[in-house]
Amino acid sequence: MKNEVDTMLADVAIPQVKIPAHPVPRVLPVEEQESLKERIKIMLREKDAALVAHYYTDSVLQDLAEETGGCVADSLEMARFGIEHPAQTLVVAGVRFMGETSKILNNEKRVLMPDLAATCSLDENCPIDLFSDYCDRYPDHTVVVYANTSAEVKARSHWVVTSGIALPVIQHLAAQGEKILWGPDRHLGRYVQEMTGVEMILWPGSCVVHEEFKAEALRTMRRLHPGAAVLVHPESPKEVVDQADVVGSTTAMIQAVLRMANKEFIVATDAGIFNKMRQLAPEKVLLCAPISGDGTTCEGCARCPWMEMNTLEKLAQVLETGSGEIHVEPELAARARVPIQRMLDFAKTLKKG
Numbered sequence: 001m002k003n004e005v006d007t008m009l010a011d012v013a014i015p016q017v018k019i020p021a022h023p024v025p026r027v028l029p030v031e032e033q034e035s036l037k038e039r040i041k042i043m044l045r046e047k048d049a050a051l052v053a054h055y056y057t058d059s060v061l062q063d064l065a066e067e068t069g070g071c072v073a074d075s076l077e078m079a080r081f082g083i084e085h086p087a088q089t090l091v092v093a094g095v096r097f098m099g100e101t102s103k104i105l106n107n108e109k110r111v112l113m114p115d116l117a118a119t120c121s122l123d124e125n126c127p128i129d130l131f132s133d134y135c136d137r138y139p140d141h142t143v144v145v146y147a148n149t150s151a152e153v154k155a156r157s158h159w160v161v162t163s164g165i166a167l168p169v170i171q172h173l174a175a176q177g178e179k180i181l182w183g184p185d186r187h188l189g190r191y192v193q194e195m196t197g198v199e200m201i202l203w204p205g206s207c208v209v210h211e212e213f214k215a216e217a218l219r220t221m222r223r224l225h226p227g228a229a230v231l232v233h234p235e236s237p238k239e240v241v242d243q244a245d246v247v248g249s250t251t252a253m254i255q256a257v258l259r260m261a262n263k264e265f266i267v268a269t270d271a272g273i274f275n276k277m278r279q280l281a282p283e284k285v286l287l288c289a290p291i292s293g294d295g296t297t298c299e300g301c302a303r304c305p306w307m308e309m310n311t312l313e314k315l316a317q318v319l320e321t322g323s324g325e326i327h328v329e330p331e332l333a334a335r336a337r338v339p340i341q342r343m344l345d346f347a348k349t350l351k352k353g
Contacts, residue, residue, distance in 0.1 A: 007190055009204045010183075012134055017124045019208055020305045028312070036312050037064055043319040044068050049089035049112075051315075052078040054098060055250045056272035056307045061093045061315065063275075072276060074250045075101060075147050076162045080344075082106040091318065092326075093310045095120045099326040100151045104340065107333045111326040114314035118306040120148050125205030126184035128152035134181075138201065141181040142173055145339075148207075149184060151328050155335035157183075160343050163234055164249035166192050168350060169343065174198040187211075191234040191241055207235045209304050213268045215239035217290035221266055228264035228287065231256055236268050240289070244268070257281050271301035 028036065041064075044051060051070035053061045062072045071081045075094065079101045082090045089110040092099040095118045103111040126145075131153055135143050145157040146166075154160050161169050170192050173180060182189040183203030187210065193200055213236050222230065222243065231253040232244035241247055246256045250273055257265055257277045267273065268289035277286055288301035318324035328336070 007186075007193065008199070008201050009186060010134055010181075010201055012130060012204065014125045014130065014204055015127060017121045017208065019121070020309075026313075033060070033312065036316055040064065040312070040316050040319060041068055043316070044070075044091070047089055047319060048087050049091050049319065050082070050085050050087035051091045051093065052081055052102070053092075053310075054078060054094035054272075054307065055254075055276055056270040056304055057093045057310045058272070058308070059275035060312060061310055062272075064312075064315075065093070074162065074164070076164075077251075078102060079105045082109065082111075091315065093315065094118070095123075095304070095306050096326075097123050097148055097150060100328055101147065101154075101340070103326045103328045104151060104154070104333045104336045107328065107330055107337075112318045112322070113324045113326060114311065114318055115309040116324055116326070118309040120304075120306060121208040122146065122148035122184050122205050123150055123153075126150070126153055126203060128156065131183060131203065132156050134203075138179075138181050140179060141201065142178040143181050143183070144169065144173070144200075145183050146185050146188060151332055151336045153183070154339060155332055157339045158342070160339045162249060162343075163188060164251060165343060165347055165350075167195055169346060170196050170198050170200070172346070185235050187237055187241070188234045190238060191247065209270055209302050210235035210268070211237065212291040212302060213237065213240045213289050214291060215243065217292070218243055218266070218268070221287070221290055225264050225266065225287065227262060228266045228285075229256070229260050229262040230266045230289070231268065232289070233269040240268055253277075254280065257284055257286075269302065270304050270307065272303065272307060 051065040053065040053072050065072050075098045082102050091112045092102050099113045143157040144159045147162050180200040182200045184205030186202045186204050189202040229245040231246045232241050234247050264285040266287045266289050271288050274286050291302050
């Protein structure tokens with residue numbers, strides 16, 4: 001049950017994020033694509049490397065990761081995979097904070113990314129200097145940050161959380177009588193507040209992808225598809241979240257498609273997730289929640305412009321040249337690992353319980 005709480009947004013002017021134009025990928029002939037994939041498979045073996053890809057990357061990269069013994073997952077599972085896999089090189093297809101998190105948890109390993117310029121609006125919304133100065137104004141608050149942040153911001157925090165574990169962590173901290181300063185996604189923070197009744201100071205960041213979902217167009221789409229279940233990521237605006245049948249992380253939405261009896265699903269997150277959903281439930285009909293128009297059609301499916309920077313050609317290039325390496329200073333990695341490990345240990349406790 002939702003609890004009404006007052007939302008206190010941090011009184012800080014966050015930087016404007018320069019959003020790159022959605023790249024128009026070169027369409028590779030089938031023969032060239034297959035040849036490139038074979039070269040990549042050979043290089044992964046020769047260089048003792050494993051490919052880990054996020055659910056939001058191109059389906060070709062997701063499929064290639066699974067075909068080569070890598071993994072396709074959310075950001076935390078991508079990093080955890082690296083801990084358990086013996087490969088000494090991890091190639092992370094995603095955005096920069098994911099590569100950094102992999103390096104933080106696997107500092108002795110080499111971590112490469114197809115494009116180091118692939119960032120995240122939440123990360124960019126939360127520069128360490130502004131965030132650290134603001135935290136200093138509330139020394140009696142426990143700082144909880146979303147995984148979509150830089151290594152420096154993680155190191156400044158007390159806890160790192162994913163969308164899947166945010167609710168129980170905040171409930172746990174509140175039960176201990178701790179005051180919470182939350183960053184950087186205000187929509188996820190507001191959702192956590194409503195679900196737990198815990199007052200928090202919210203950093204005013206947001207995801208440019210989830211911010212685009214349109215509540216009124218979604219209402220129209222629901223009327224046109226009355227049997228469809230609506231799945232919404234909690235980074236979305238309140239008016240969209242309030243229409244959801246399921247609110248949850250990428251993993252939770254994939255599980256919902258598998259377990260729910262509905263034939264159709266309207267999905268409010270990056271359309272890259274459809275690849276895994278279609279693999280696991282090919283009989284289901286997947287519709288992208290509207291980001292434009294009146295809801296009668298999907299005029300433009302939600303896609304992260306930074307995720308789209310990951311391509312087969314760039315992947316081959318970093319394997320051939322060793323470029324695109326993520327560096328996190330060991331001392332910084334050690335400090336950033338503390339709040340991440342705190343979450344991982346808490347997750348284990350939850351699982352045992």
